Structure formats: structure tokens, C-alpha cells
Amino acid sequence: MKEPSGRVVPVATALCTALIVGAFAIGGPKGGTGALLGVAGTAVSVWGTWTGIRWVGRIMADGSPGWHGAAAPVAALVIKLPVILAAMWTANRIGPPAPAWFLAGLALVYSALVWWAVSRH
Numbered sequence: 212m213k214e215p216s217g218r219v220v221p222v223a224t225a226l227c228t229a230l231i232v233g234a235f236a237i238g239g240p241k242g243g244t245g246a247l248l249g250v251a252g253t254a255v256s257v258w259g260t261w262t263g264i265r266w267v268g269r270i271m272a273d274g275s276p277g278w279h280g281a282a283a284p285v286a287a288l289v290i291k292l293p294v295i296l297a298a299m300w301t302a303n304r305i306g307p308p309a310p311a312w313f314l315a316g317l318a319l320v321y322s323a324l325v326w327w328a329v330s331r332h
Contacts, residue, residue: 219327227316227323245313247316252313252316298313
């Protein structure tokens, strides 16, 4: 599988950083923390999915079970859901405006992921 292009990652990182800084400026510490939780939690979730997909892709390409080195991809797949749920729960516990900024961070990461997928073709 093709890795993220050199153009998408720096722009996505800059956009996520700008969102977090803007959230701190507009929403104060609660807003900034919510945006940070949204970006970080969603990034871990995307990374866990990507790791699992790459592992299954290697199994399919080699035609072998490929259990060597399976601990990290399986752990990434297992841990991604609790991480995003913990981030959502924490943002909700912080209170407004953290949940709204959490969703903004989530939307930004998934938008960058779609941009990356479209830019590959």
C-alpha cells in the first residue's frame, strides 16, 4: 500500500495545529482541550485501522498466515475503539465547548483522510 504523500501530511498537520490553537483562542482551555482530544483520539483510531489494513494486506499478498509480527497490528485494532471512546467521554465530562471542538477535530482528521485518499489517484 502507498504511504501518505509528502504534500498531504504537512498540510493536515498544520490544519490540525491551527484548529487546536484556534480552539484555545476562541473556546479557552476547555475548547482547546476538546479540539486536542478530537484530533488525537481520531488520529489514533485512523492509525489503528491503517495498521490492521496493512497487516491484512501483507497476509493477502504473501498468501501465508503471516502471524509473525501480529501483536502490534492486532493491539492497534483493539485499542483504537477504547481510545476514541475515552476521548469522547473526557470531552463530554469537561463540558461545553469541549464536545463541539472535539467534533471539529474529528471532522478535520477524517476530512484530511478523505483528501489523502482522493489525492492518491
